[in-house]
Amino acid sequence: MTIEQEIEQLGPWFHNLHLPGGQQTAPNHFLGDFPAFKWQELQDHIPADLSGWQVLDVGCNAGFYSLELAKRGAHVLGIDVDPHYLKQAQWAARQLGLEDRIELLQLQVYDVARLDRQFDLVWYMGVLYHLRYPLLSLDILSQKTRRLMVFQTLAMPGEDTQPLPDDFGLHDRQRLEESYWPKMAFIENKMAGDITNWWVPNHACIEAMLRSCGLRVSARPGHEIYLCEVDEQLRQQQQWNQSEYLSAVGLEWQQAVQAKVAGKNRYMEEAATRPS
Template identity: 50%
Template sequence: MSQRPSQDAIRAGATALGDWFHNIDLHGVWTAPDHPLGNHPGQFWQHFSHVLPADMTGMSVLDIGCNGGFYALEMKRRGAARVLGIDHDETYLEQARFAARTLGQEIEFRRMEVYDVGALGERFDLVIFLGVLYHLRHPLLALDLIHEHVAKDLLLFQCMQRGTTEVAPVAEDYPFTDAAPFEAPGFPRLQFIEHRYAGDLTNWWVPNRACAEAMLRNTGFEILQNPDPEVYLCRRTAPAYGAAAVYPARGAGAV
């Protein structure tokens, strides 16, 4: 059995990997102790950690946009058999590999875009998709691809929301001349950011609450729980009629 590295060695290794967005406890060494959001994402995780099984023995997990690996590590702590984290940023992936290695957790991390998940060729019992959707130029496509290719059962989803939290009932159809529903506060609305939001060029789309929930339902994810205003635990079901990642759509029977 290899000897655990000293805290000085861990601190030096973590520092060499640059600034961390995930504050992770590496045997007493915190990777982002001065994080502007506090103990992030640990504090946030406490709001919804209870919706996932405490014992995940035998489960497979895909963490999309894994960043420094906080959630992937939490899944392994709960006993998940296979955990795969993907991210487009190699710096984050190096941080995640370092954290997993330091904590003695066997987790695979790959550089991959969410749009390429079909190349994985496998489905996962749980897909984690937190804090990613609003960074994507093609958000609905990403949800379609997750549904079609990698989600087997559960989806843990979070997206920044802005605008009203009201969710108005929507009709199955509207006459072409009826523009009034689009002015209703609770109508599903996805707002486009042309330049920057919060100084971030990768913030592209921000839904209101009604839109986030409608997008999940439309792509075939039944909302089971909403433990935090922006967090949803969903189950994979058949997508709404016309939903698919390719055109022409396969229709309501697609599963």
Template identity: 50%
Template sequence: MQDVHENEQDLRQRIEELGPWFHNMQLEGVETAPEHFLGDYPSFKWKGFERVVPEDLSGRTVLDIGCNAGFYALEMKRRGADRVVAIDSDPRYLAQAELASRVRDLPLELREMSVYDVAELKEQFDLVIFMGVLYHLRHPLLALDLIREYAARDLLLFQSMQRGASTTMEPERDYDFDDPSLFEDPSGPCLHFIEHNFAGDPTNWWAPNRAAVEGMLRSSGFAIKEHPEAEVYLCRCADRPWGAELPPVLRR
């Protein structure tokens, strides 16, 4: 029993050393962020949309972009995914994910890299997870285009913070130069730019409304398959509309 106690103490110490954690996870009974301002996050969030993700991922590969501490990547591995590659640009988050992966005995392939570098993986995945990242990016539409071009083979699980109107309008195929209706309709697509901080975070650059999120997904070649709850979408790869191709300088 003494050894168990010492192991638990070591685990608690390691969790504290790697803090703060944004993912509250149960590791051998120890919570990583028990005082999280959102509560038991992201576990409670996951319960709201987990039904749209295949329960059995055997034979499939998964890429988790902006994996943070690896909550979703580990869920995909638990569902039997053959390989789960999890990337993040923050080495501390990757260290958290490595610890969680080791403690739960669910192997992940962890890489320190940005969404803008997905072409370097030289692989397309059956399921790409891109949750809680878009609004942190200076170039969000480019990120979606690169994912569609280089990373996604079939499904995209997507989430973004949204602000503004939650209703959507059906956009016309074209608008006259002097027609202001697209810009005056609150249900029209709008991407709010945040110059300084939002919620104390200087990396919160954009706050799209629902119409903007859905329009951006379609524009990058993702057909919305499921919308299980606010801000969350399961998409399938589709044809990109005319004019949405990557410029030659971004093709590899």
């Protein structure tokens, strides 16, 4: 079977991958050479040598970004909920000889909370607005980020921002109507024919959510793209309810069960040593 036949068999493609033999997986993409044009905006903001870096590519699709980051020496974990895309990514990694640097798993973003791993770079583009629980996803990913996050989301027009008050009165809610206030629009039905488009935050909301997760925006490489660095001072200022977070990601129940199992095991060990 030729490469062209394999490409057709693995279709449809959302990522237009450029293969070593000159073939492309989606040369007639409705967005153009996607996502190569976004990578061109970003590539100079990412270290050229990622040797030793652990990278998480959330919603990796056919693996365009995973491949580019692996080319720079990173070990990449690509996750997606769609096995169709993961199959494409696995095939593409083989074509480029990068299968030893790319690991692929079928996971939800929320499943990352249960991974006993940290990542130097978290690549989080084009996913948040498809989620019913967007801030939970950022909470989870920020806990797994050691150095950098590349974040992109569909956003409202405009970039008005102002310093926010530390507190305001219950009857002072008219300020929430101002354009600078962090807010998200909820899409009850469809956007662009897609029933999974749920949320569209404004610029102020994006920055506020990232700050609340301990991430500082250090650059804006392109439209709706934010390069973020872990900020330890912001992390120390976080006012999380840790129990709520653990419960939301299922870890509180898991920890409780593990504690009970550990207690039972200790009881059994002690019982075995007691004189009859």
